[in-house]
Amino acid sequence: MAHTLDVLGLFDNEYRDDGFRTCSVTGLEVHRSVDNYVKLFGLTAVVALLFGGIFAFTVAMTRWEVIGLLEPADFYTHLSMHAWNLLIFWMVFMEIAILYVGGPMVLGRRLPITTVAKAGWAVMVGGAVLVNYAIWTTEPPNEAPLLTAYVPMPVSPLFYAGAIVFILGTVVAALPFFVTMWYEKRENPGKTLPLVSFAAFVTSIIAVEALVGGLFAFVPTLFWRLELIEWWDAAWYRQMYWIIGHGTQQINLVAMIAVWYFLTHVVAGAEVVSEKVSRTAFILYLFFINLGAAHHLLSDPAVSTGWRLWNTSYAFYGATFASLIHAFAIPAGIEAGRRKRGKGGGLFGWLTSAPWSNPVFSSTIFSIILFGFLGGITGVMMGQLQLNMTWHNTFATVGHFHATVVLGTTVAFMGLAFFVIRTMFMRQYISERLASIQPFFYSAAMGVAVLMMMYVGILYGVPRRTAEVVENIPGTEFSLSAAAPLFAIFGIFALLAIAGGVLFVVVAVGSLVFGDRVENGDDNADLVADGGLAMAQDPDDPVHAYEMRGTFVLCLVFLAAFAITYLLNWYLLTQLWSIGA
Amino acid sequence: MPSHSDADTTASPLESVKHLLRQAWRDLLSVYYANTPIWRLFKSAGLLFFGFFCWSASSLVLSYGIDWTILEYTRAYGFVLILWGPLTHAVIVPLVIRLRRTAEHPVVRAIARNGSKINLSVFLAIVLILGTAPISPMLLDFQSTLENDSGSDVNPDLSCTRSDGVVSCELSESEGVDSVVVISGNNQVTRVEEPPFEFTFREDELEEVVGQKEFVVELRDEDDDTLRRYRRSVASVPEA
Numbered sequence: 029m030a031h032t033l034d035v036l037g038l039f040d041n042e043y044r045d046d047g048f049r050t051c052s053v054t055g056l057e058v059h060r061s062v063d064n065y066v067k068l069f070g071l072t073a074v075v076a077l078l079f080g081g082i083f084a085f086t087v088a089m090t091r092w093e094v095i096g097l098l099e100p101a102d103f104y105t106h107l108s109m110h111a112w113n114l115l116i117f118w119m120v121f122m123e124i125a126i127l128y129v130g131g132p133m134v135l136g137r138r139l140p141i142t143t144v145a146k147a148g149w150a151v152m153v154g155g156a157v158l159v160n161y162a163i164w165t166t167e168p169p170n171e172a173p174l175l176t177a178y179v180p181m182p183v184s185p186l187f188y189a190g191a192i193v194f195i196l197g198t199v200v201a202a203l204p205f206f207v208t209m210w211y212e213k214r215e216n217p218g219k220t221l222p223l224v225s226f227a228a229f230v231t232s233i234i235a236v237e238a239l240v241g242g243l244f245a246f247v248p249t250l251f252w253r254l255e256l257i258e259w260w261d262a263a264w265y266r267q268m269y270w271i272i273g274h275g276t277q278q279i280n281l282v283a284m285i286a287v288w289y290f291l292t293h294v295v296a297g298a299e300v301v302s303e304k305v306s307r308t309a310f311i312l313y314l315f316f317i318n319l320g321a322a323h324h325l326l327s328d329p330a331v332s333t334g335w336r337l338w339n340t341s342y343a344f345y346g347a348t349f350a351s352l353i354h355a356f357a358i359p360a361g362i363e364a365g366r367r368k369r370g371k372g373g374g375l376f377g378w379l380t381s382a383p384w385s386n387p388v389f390s391s392t393i394f395s396i397i398l399f400g401f402l403g404g405i406t407g408v409m410m411g412q413l414q415l416n417m418t419w420h421n422t423f424a425t426v427g428h429f430h431a432t433v434v435l436g437t438t439v440a441f442m443g444l445a446f447f448v449i450r451t452m453f454m455r456q457y458i459s460e461r462l463a464s465i466q467p468f469f470y471s472a473a474m475g476v477a478v479l480m481m482m483y484v485g486i487l488y489g490v491p492r493r494t495a496e497v498v499e500n501i502p503g504t505e506f507s508l509s510a511a512a513p514l515f516a517i518f519g520i521f522a523l524l525a526i527a528g529g530v531l532f533v534v535v536a537v538g539s540l541v542f543g544d545r546v547e548n549g550d551d552n553a554d555l556v557a558d559g560g561l562a563m564a565q566d567p568d569d570p571v572h573a574y575e576m577r578g579t580f581v582l583c584l585v586f587l588a589a590f591a592i593t594y595l596l597n598w599y600l601l602t603q604l605w606s607i608g609a
Numbered sequence: 610m611p612s613h614s615d616a617d618t619t620a621s622p623l624e625s626v627k628h629l630l631r632q633a634w635r636d637l638l639s640v641y642y643a644n645t646p647i648w649r650l651f652k653s654a655g656l657l658f659f660g661f662f663c664w665s666a667s668s669l670v671l672s673y674g675i676d677w678t679i680l681e682y683t684r685a686y687g688f689v690l691i692l693w694g695p696l697t698h699a700v701i702v703p704l705v706i707r708l709r710r711t712a713e714h715p716v717v718r719a720i721a722r723n724g725s726k727i728n729l730s731v732f733l734a735i736v737l738i739l740g741t742a743p744i745s746p747m748l749l750d751f752q753s754t755l756e757n758d759s760g761s762d763v764n765p766d767l768s769c770t771r772s773d774g775v776v777s778c779e780l781s782e783s784e785g786v787d788s789v790v791v792i793s794g795n796n797q798v799t800r801v802e803e804p805p806f807e808f809t810f811r812e813d814e815l816e817e818v819v820g821q822k823e824f825v826v827e828l829r830d831e832d833d834d835t836l837r838r839y840r841r842s843v844a845s846v847p848e849a
Contacts, residue, residue, distance in 0.1 A: 182819055255819060468650070487672070502836045503836030510751060
């Protein structure tokens with residue numbers, strides 16, 4: 029039966045009389061309400077991705093000064109549009125969809141209080157439009173805020189209002205998830221949540237913490253900007269702002285890992301090697317991940333050295349430890365699960381025999397690899413008091429968060445979008461080949477672009493947020509023109525990465541509009557792991573009986589890369605300070 | 610059935626180490642010759658990234674004035690690997706494998722039999738040559754250029770005082786500055802074309818932002834391009 033607001037048949041699935049259907053891929057009981065709202069939030073996220081992606085082009089072509097597309101004044105406005113639409117709106121709309129997948133869908137429940145979900149979506153969209161409008165119409169004396177509308181910098185009051193509305197909308201949209209959890213625990217008080225639901229729940233707690241921090245930052249600042257209060261404390265603002273400023277990125281991280289567990293299980297036959305260990309890692313995130321925000325304040329005068337040391341050299345490692353657990357647990361789960369299915373010849377046969385032509389699988393694996401090697405290692409280094417000084421506010425920082433948020437989260441979310449197209453929108457890809465190529469093309473191009481960002485930042489100290497540095501720093505003898513060759517590589521690969529992003533939108537939207545309809549379970553048979561998911565629940569064949577030496581070798585490679593990069597950065601720091609000279 | 614390691618648990622430690630090394634060598638060879646599309650892609654992309662890393666990291670350490678000869682060779686290794694890694698695993702190894710199956714001419718068969726050794730030898734020879742005599746594309750330039758013909762650094766101090774609602778400002782030096790413009794909000798408050806660039810304006814000409822009057826002083830060159838910007842709030846300007 030078609031949904032009352034059906035558009036292009038996108039909300040038209042076959043449900044039983046009770047409103048549920050059985051997913052032919054996951055075997056989950058999916059209610060119409062879950063389908064519809066996951067689609068609604070997912071589609072909105074893709075619109076934000078498209079919009080922010082347009083500004084990726086103008087921003088990258090300005091920083092590649094051979095092109096030098098925009099004037100400095102326009103550059104910051106475009107950069108702000110790029111950042112808000114991709115770092116916030118694309119991510120957060122997807123994350124609400126993930127909460128609905130991890131909650132009611134995995135638990136086989138309907139989505140409660142759908143009116144609230146609808147209201148939350150409407151308020152979020154309103155907030156997003158308002159923020160975009162405020163940034164785009166910025167005029168002096170106001171400044172485009174990027175993500176750091178630090179007091180006392182004057183920013184349009186509409187921007188703060190839009191941000192507050194968006195935050196409130198997100199909280200409202202998350203309420204049905206919390207109600208689902210409440211119902212689930214009330215009806216099954218002694219039963220543990222499935223791992224993916226547990227991960228989604230941890231995500232939601234971190235999200236609420238971040239969002240409340242956002243309200244603490246933006247509400248008084250709006251009052252100050254409207255001149256209802258005369259003065260606001262800049263140090264307080266920065267401290268509160270970074271709870272949401274970095275916290276939203278931690279939501280991305282935890283949501284991404286939930287997606288990793290979910291998709292590797294569904295499309296690659298991964299099993300959870302140890303539920304307890306994986307759950308413990310999520311709990312470590314709950315307590316420690318937000319301390320990562322501290323790295324933004326390490327060069328601030330307002331916080332004490334003790335505060336910096338605690339946040340960056342002791343407690344922060346709780347989150348690092350959690351990430352290292354996941355870095356082992358997920359590939360180990362894939363290896364053991366695939367060996368169990370007879371797909372694990374040799375050291376890496378389990379990996380090379382995997383369904384690489386399936387974009388859901390390849391997106392997920394590229395997300396894991398590139399996040400770990402490029403985003404994770406640099407994140408730990410930047411999160412450390414001493415090494416932060418060599419990275420802070422250079423273009424390398426931009427490289428770091430593109431490695432985490434783009435190569436990690438965005439690539440994983442693209443994989444999830446590919447999955448949703450087949451299993452919830454019930455559409456075949458318009459082109460299997462293009463869909464297969466997209467994760468390879470996008471990840472490779474973005475990977476090189478990200479490396480170049482890190483290199484020009486670390487090798488040359490090229491600053492972030494400026495329109496031009498290589499060709500011309502007005503009025504100064506100082507020049508960074510030596511960085512031009514690496515900037516050329518950056519520019520070319522940024523263009524290729526943008527083409528990869530366009531390819532994703534073309535395949536995703538094209539499939540929704542023009543893709544053949546998935547009529548029965550056989551049409552999606554290629555998404556199911558070898559041997560079927562039922563094998564995972566065989567109590568007589570425990571997963572830990574299978575060897576995981578391939579994963580062990582991969583972890584050793586990762587450890588070596590970590591150690592070399594870490595030592596190199598420390599060594600350079602000692603040289604900078606001439607310690608022992 | 611679960612698979613188990615075939616190592617004999619009663620073997621001596623020496624035997625175990627030998628077994629481990631033999632297994633590691635076999636694994637290494639199997640990875641080197643693995644020839645499915647995904648393996649070719651993995652190895653090519655992995656070596657490309659590793660090459661970039663070796664090249665840039667060595668260049669970076671060398672740029673700090675650390676004159677270790679080994680770094681010149683790791684730099685050359687990384688630089689060559691960027692191309693040679695993908696070339697080896699996307700082209701040469703598959704070609705060698707195919708020729709081993711199909712080649713009939715004795716010379717081609719000999720080349721196929723020793724193709725990997727020849728490839729590695731050529732690669733190492735290039736690394737040694739470029740490590741000893743580097744060519745310019747592999748040398749990243751870390752010296753910031755001091756563009757002497759562009760004139761001196763323009764960075765004068767701006768000092769302002771206020772008295773009876775009038776703000777007075779002056780620059781510590783005027784060399785390289787063609788004009789000075791004072792802006793508040795969207796409005797140009799004043800423009801000064803002549804050195805020594807001392808200027809005054811009234812506080813009530815300034816726009817108020819979040820309870821403070823603020824102004825921006827821009828130093829411009831002869832093309833009217835901005836050289837330096839100074840942002841001041843009136844509240845922070847000391848009384849004369």
